Amino acid sequence: MVRGRGATPAVEDVRLPAPGPGELRVRIRAAGICHSDLAMVDGTVAPAYPLVLGHEATGVVAEAGPGTRLAVGTPVVLNWAPACRACWHCRHGEPWLCAANTGASVARGETADGGPLQVTLGLGALAEEVVVPERAAIEVPAGLPPEQAALLGCAVLTGTGAVRNTARVAPGESVVVIGLGGVGLAVLTAARRAGAGPILAVDVAEAKRDLALAAGATDFLRSDDTLAKEVRARTEGRGVDHAFECVGRSVTIRAAWRSTRRGGAVTVVGMGGKDDLVSLSALDIFHSARTLRSSVYGSSDPDREVPELAAALADGSLDLAPLVSGAIPLDEAPAALDRLARGEGARWVVTFPD
Ligand SMILES: [Zn+2]
Numbered sequence: 001m002v003r004g005r006g007a008t009p010a011v012e013d014v015r016l017p018a019p020g021p022g023e024l025r026v027r028i029r030a031a032g033i034c035h036s037d038l039a040m041v042d043g044t045v046a047p048a049y050p051l052v053l054g055h056e057a058t059g060v061v062a063e064a065g066p067g068t069r070l071a072v073g074t075p076v077v078l079n080w081a082p083a084c085r086a087c088w089h090c091r092h093g094e095p096w097l098c099a100a101n102t103g104a105s106v107a108r109g110e111t112a113d114g115g116p117l118q119v120t121l122g123l124g125a126l127a128e129e130v131v132v133p134e135r136a137a138i139e140v141p142a143g144l145p146p147e148q149a150a151l152l153g154c155a156v157l158t159g160t161g162a163v164r165n166t167a168r169v170a171p172g173e174s175v176v177v178i179g180l181g182g183v184g185l186a187v188l189t190a191a192r193r194a195g196a197g198p199i200l201a202v203d204v205a206e207a208k209r210d211l212a213l214a215a216g217a218t219d220f221l222r223s224d225d226t227l228a229k230e231v232r233a234r235t236e237g238r239g240v241d242h243a244f245e246c247v248g249r250s251v252t253i254r255a256a257w258r259s260t261r262r263g264g265a266v267t268v269v270g271m272g273g274k275d276d277l278v279s280l281s282a283l284d285i286f287h288s289a290r291t292l293r294s295s296v297y298g299s300s301d302p303d304r305e306v307p308e309l310a311a312a313l314a315d316g317s318l319d320l321a322p323l324v325s326g327a328i329p330l331d332e333a334p335a336a337l338d339r340l341a342r343g344e345g346a347r348w349v350v351t352f353p354d
């Protein structure tokens with residue numbers, strides 16, 4: 001939990017309400033630590049505090065409120081953008097933009113001393129338990145490795161959806177992925193599954209090389225001023241068909257833009273700050289004929305796509321082990337946030353004993 005903008009996260013006791021009508025209490029088995037959690041700590045996305053962090057998790061239904069469908073004991077993956085199925089976006093095939101999901105934090109429960117409490121994206125999943133609307137819980141098969149299944153709820157759904165739904169990468173197309181956190185590595189894995197090639201992985205940290213190659217990259221490049229030139233050298237001088245920016249900074253969005261061929265597409269997956277402006281010339285926009293777009297939650301419908309990914313995890317056709325840097329107990333989560341901020345590792349996943 002984090003008490004205020006920029007405060008040091010700490011493990012604290014909180015009180016959650018009993019599940020009301022249409023709500024579930026879910027016992028968390030594993031919860032990933034995402035870059036968006038850092039954005040919650042430093043206030044980039046302006047949540048309210050005190051705030052329980054965490055929005056990428058798997059668990060088991062522990063208590064079912066009145067009028068719910070899922071039985072106690074059902075394994076689930078949590079969904080931080082559950083679709084209302086009634087708003088304009090939901091009715092027009094864009095459930096990832098559901099108008100019912102507003103704000104980075106939602107009031108739920110109270111602190112140990114009785115004060116108001118917020119939970120990240122309606123979940124607050126870096127915790128032993130959550131109370132959530134049933135539509136935020138997606139049933140998955142029993143027996144999945146929890147530290148991999150947790151990633152289906154954010155990094156993997158986002159990365160896979162960016163490749164399949166937003167960019168629609170086709171076999172043989174060339175791809176560059178800039179920023180190799182959990183989402184960037186998931187983009188690499190999805191690009192390989194899509195039959196793309198070459199798949200160029202880019203990061204400032206040389207230590208990401210082996211992770212990138214294990215996740216699906218064909219080449220690893222250090223991020224620096226010569227990036228666009230090096231990408232062109234590997235794509236017959238053109239630049240890639242698809243660039244994925246998984247950092248959320250103007251400098252890397254521009255690097256992605258310059259690394260893409262004329263007529264190619266840049267997909268921004270990273271979430272950046274509102275004061276970080278991207279500058280492109282009017283002539284460049286016209287002449288390059290490139291597309292610049294964003295991918296929110298992988299332009300995905302989690303109710304349909306999480307079960308598909310879970311099935312692939314179950315049958316072994318999807319292996320997320322390269323994305324998991326380590327399973328840690330909850331009291332090591334604050335230190336893992338620091339490591340993530342320093343760019344160390346891929347995904348640190350908090351696991352809870354059965
Ligand atoms: Zn996330």
Ligand SMILES: [Zn+2]
Nearest residue numbers: 084087090098
């Ligand atoms: Zn909606």
